Amino acid sequence: MSDVIIRKKNEVYLQVKTPPHITYELSDHFTFEVEGAKFMPAYRNRHWDGKIRLFSPGTGEIYAGLREYIEQFCQERGYSISYLDNEFFGMPDEENEFISYEGVKSFVSKFTTFKARKYQHEAIFEALKKKRKLIVSPTGSGKSFMIYSIVRYLVETGQKVMIVVPTTSLVEQMYKDFIDYTWDAEYYCHKVYAGYEKVSDKPVTITTWQSVYKMQKKFFENFTAVIGDEAHLFKAKSLTDILTKLHHAEYRIGFTGTLDGSKTNKLVLEGLFGPYKKITNTNELIEQGYLSRLKIKILSLKHRPIRFDNYQEEIDYLITHPKRNNLIKNLALDLGGNTLVLFNYVERHGEPLYELLNSNVKDGRKVFFVHGGVDVKDRERIRQITEEESNAIIVASYGTFSTGINIKNLHNIIFASPSKSRVRNLQSIGRVLRKGDNKNTAVLYDIADDTSKDSTNPNYTLRHLFERVKIYNQENFDYEIINVKLKY
Numbered sequence: 001m002s003d004v005i006i007r008k009k010n011e012v013y014l015q016v017k018t019p020p021h022i023t024y025e026l027s028d029h030f031t032f033e034v035e036g037a038k039f040m041p042a043y044r045n046r047h048w049d050g051k052i053r054l055f056s057p058g059t060g061e062i063y064a065g066l067r068e069y070i071e072q073f074c075q076e077r078g079y080s081i082s083y084l085d086n087e088f089f090g091m092p093d094e095e096n097e098f099i100s101y102e103g104v105k106s107f108v109s110k111f112t113t114f115k116a117r118k119y120q121h122e123a124i125f126e127a128l129k130k131k132r133k134l135i136v137s138p139t140g141s142g143k144s145f146m147i148y149s150i151v152r153y154l155v156e157t158g159q160k161v162m163i164v165v166p167t168t169s170l171v172e173q174m175y176k177d178f179i180d181y182t183w184d185a186e187y188y189c190h191k192v193y194a195g196y197e198k199v200s201d202k203p204v205t206i207t208t209w210q211s212v213y214k215m216q217k218k219f220f221e222n223f224t225a226v227i228g229d230e231a232h233l234f235k236a237k238s239l240t241d242i243l244t245k246l247h248h249a250e251y252r253i254g255f256t257g258t259l260d261g262s263k264t265n266k267l268v269l270e271g272l273f274g275p276y277k278k279i280t281n282t283n284e285l286i287e288q289g290y291l292s293r294l295k296i297k298i299l300s301l302k303h304r305p306i307r308f309d310n311y312q313e314e315i316d317y318l319i320t321h322p323k324r325n326n327l328i329k330n331l332a333l334d335l336g337g338n339t340l341v342l343f344n345y346v347e348r349h350g351e352p353l354y355e356l357l358n359s360n361v362k363d364g365r366k367v368f369f370v371h372g373g374v375d376v377k378d379r380e381r382i383r384q385i386t387e388e389e390s391n392a393i394i395v396a397s398y399g400t401f402s403t404g405i406n407i408k409n410l411h412n413i414i415f416a417s418p419s420k421s422r423v424r425n426l427q428s429i430g431r432v433l434r435k436g437d438n439k440n441t442a443v444l445y446d447i448a449d450d451t452s453k454d455s456t457n458p459n460y461t462l463r464h465l466f467e468r469v470k471i472y473n474q475e476n477f478d479y480e481i482i483n484v485k486l487k488y
Contacts, residue, residue, distance in 0.1 A: 004074050006067070007084035010247040013061045016070065022079065023057050029073055030054040030062065032267070054271060063271025065132055065252070099129040108149050112181050116149075117142065117290075119279045124149045127253045132274025134231060134254045138282045139430025140291040143255050144177040147227055151178075154225050154251060155188060155203045161225045162249070163206045164242060168193040168376035169383075169400065170229065171206050176380075193376070213238040217245050225251035231269055232256040232423050243272040258426040282433070283476050291433040292442040296472060296479035298465070299445060301327070301486055305453040311460040318449055318461065319349040319417065323486050328416050329356040331445060332393050337411025338386055341395045342428055344417035346371045353416060354395040361393070370396040386410070398424060408434040414445045420467035426475070446479075 005017040018026065030053065037043045037050030055062045062070070074081045104125040108116050116124075123146050127133045137143045147163070154161050165171055171191050178185040190200035192207035198215065205223075212219065226246050228239075231254030243252070254273035259266055270276055285291040301324060308314040318324060332339050341357075343350045354369040361367050366389060368382045379400065386392050387409045398417070413432040419425060432442040448465040452458045458466070472479045 002082035003079035004070070004081045005084060006070065006081065008064060009061065011249050011252070012064060012244050012247055014064050014067060014070075015060045016055070016062060017060055023060075025077070026055050026062075026070075026073065027053065027057045030066075030069075030267075052268070054267060063268075065134075065271040065274045066267065068275055069267070069270075096129050096131060099125065101125045104128065107153060111152055111183075112145075112149075114145060114181065116145070120146050120149075123277070123279045124153075126277055127251075128153055130274060131250055132252050134256070134269050134273040134276045136257070136259065136276065136278040137255055138257050138280065138285065139427070140282075140285050140433050140435075141280055143229070143257075144174060145181065147174070147229065147255060148178055148181050148183070150227065150253060151204060152183070159203070159225045159251060160223050161204045161227065161251075162220075162223045162246070163204065163227045163229060164209050164212075164239070165206065165229045166209060167400065168208055169379045171208060172376055172380050173383075174206050174229070209236075209239045209242055213242050215245075217247070220245040221248060223249050225249055226253070227251075228254040228273065230256055230427075231273065232259055232265070240268070240272065257430055258423055281475075282430075286433075290435065292435050292440055294429070294433060294442050294444065294477055296444045296446060296477055298448055298469075298479060298481045299327075299331075300448045300450055300465070300481055300483050302483060303449060303451040303486055306451045307453075308451070308459065314451070314460045315344075315418075316348075317451075319343075319345060320352075324447075324449070325349075325352060325356060327484070327486075328353060328414060328447065329360060332357055332414060333360060335412045335443075337391065337439075338389055338409055339393045339412040339414065340410055340431060341393065341414045341416050342398050343395065344398060344419075346373070346397055349417065350395060350397060357393055357395060366392045368392065368394045368396075370394060370400050372397060372399055374400070398428065409439065410434070410442070411439060412443050412445065415447055418448065418461040418464045420464040422467075422471055425468055425471055429477075 003018065003022060007015050009015045016026065031051055033051050037048075040048075042048040043050045054066065071081060101121065105121050108121065108124065120142055123135050123137065127135065127150050135146070137146065151161055151163070163174060165174060171193055175185050175189055175191055178189060188202055189204045189206055190202040192198050192205055192211045194211070198212065198219070223246055226243065226249045228243070252273045254269060259269070266276060282291065286293055306317070308317065328341065332341055341353060343353060350369065350371055354367065358367045366385070368386070370379055370382060382394065386394060389409070398419070410432050413428065415428065429444060432444060446465070446468060449461050450459065452462060469479070
């Protein structure tokens with residue numbers, strides 16, 4: 001008998017049977033400390049030890065997407081491994097034997113006039129051949145076309161598909177993209193968010209995770225394929241709940257522009273979807289002419305020295321600082337082309353910035369204000385208007401416009417609120433990289449704040465700038481730091 005025996009419980013979980021000593025080894029191997037756990041209430045209240053466990057010693061369950069990691073674990077330790085046949089699981093390799101690379105290229109060419117790129121063909125092939133894949137596809141790589149191509153194949157082979165996206169705007173955008181690719185989306189696709197029926201006989205459901213995560217398992221049982229757009233957000237418990245209810249979804253494909261660098265997050269996503277594959281990167285797309293060239297100008301604002309007791313106290317000071325907000329206003333008004341100003345706090349920062357800009361704008365220049373309270377159809381209307389404008393300003397919250405929103409005709413972006421999140425920063429930069437008519441260069445203005453007395457003890461948000469600079473270096477982005485002294 002083998003040391004490790006694997007059977008497939010369903011499309012979500014494997015069950016691993018081992019002797020006790022190997023069980024404990026597996027448990028330890030798949031246990032990780034969560035970054036930043038010590039700041040979380042559950043940890044502080046001693047309800048949780050700050051660790052995530054991907055393997056359960058009690059049930060032997062582990063996410064099916066982690067099978068290759070189990071095989072690697074056994075190979076490194078010399079443990080023998082075997083697979084039990086059941087209704088879900090035959091041979092270890094469950095590849096779709098009918099899929100070939102040339103076949104995928106031929107299939108894609110038949111239903112669209114869009115000229116697919118080599119890495120797109122490769123990603124579509126990998127997803128359909130392997131059935132489980134986590135595809136890292138940066139902004140501007142044609143992610144919606146890849147999703148569309150995969151969906152077309154799945155529908156033609158009789159699959160019922162759920163596409164999960166993070167926002168209502170992305171439901172509408174995905175639906176519109178499918179129409180633009182010459183598909184009869186009205187016949188094939190059902191949209192789900194507030195105000196829409198959740199159940200439909202159509203083969204494709206495009207939904208926000210918020211609309212379905214509380215639904216019972218029965219709602220999910222007919223879906224045989226799931227595609228997660230912006231999959232980096234699937235580490236949240238509610239999103240994980242959706243994936244674990246899809247017991248019959250044999251095809252599990254996640255797309256994301258970037259991961260947060262956490263090994264834990266990557267393994268959770270691979271467990272839910274499948275092995276990770278990066279198909280291209282932003283620099284390659286820029287060099288190949290698919291994306292605009294990016295310049296980053298870091299405006300380091302030197303404040304008078306002031307010490308804050310905590311991060312929130314510093315943020316409260318910065319977002320209400322009249323000279324700082326006035327600088328952002330003047331910058332946005334002085335820039336040519338369409339400009340996106342991103343903020344964190346709607347009432348305390350977004351509204352004052354919008355009022356400052358709107359009351360000082362001249363010559364009929366359009367200023368839009370977008371946040372979570374703005375109706376999704378109005379957001380889509382603003383996006384479409386901006387595509388036709390040459391000098392508009394959008395003041396938008398990170399939550400509504402940092403992820404997935406497609407505006408080709410965007411020339412400048414201003415980070416009005418500080419952040420150290422790798423995902424948020426790269427996703428936000430992605431908004432300005434898309435190429436449009438007469439647009440080959442995009443500029444990011446990164447507003448940073450130095451309130452420290454000296455360099456030995458930087459303030460909270462200045463340390464966040466250091467994290468952003470690390471990201472810029474890792475991505476080989478061109479940046480310069482411009483010191484600006486605020487006058488008092």
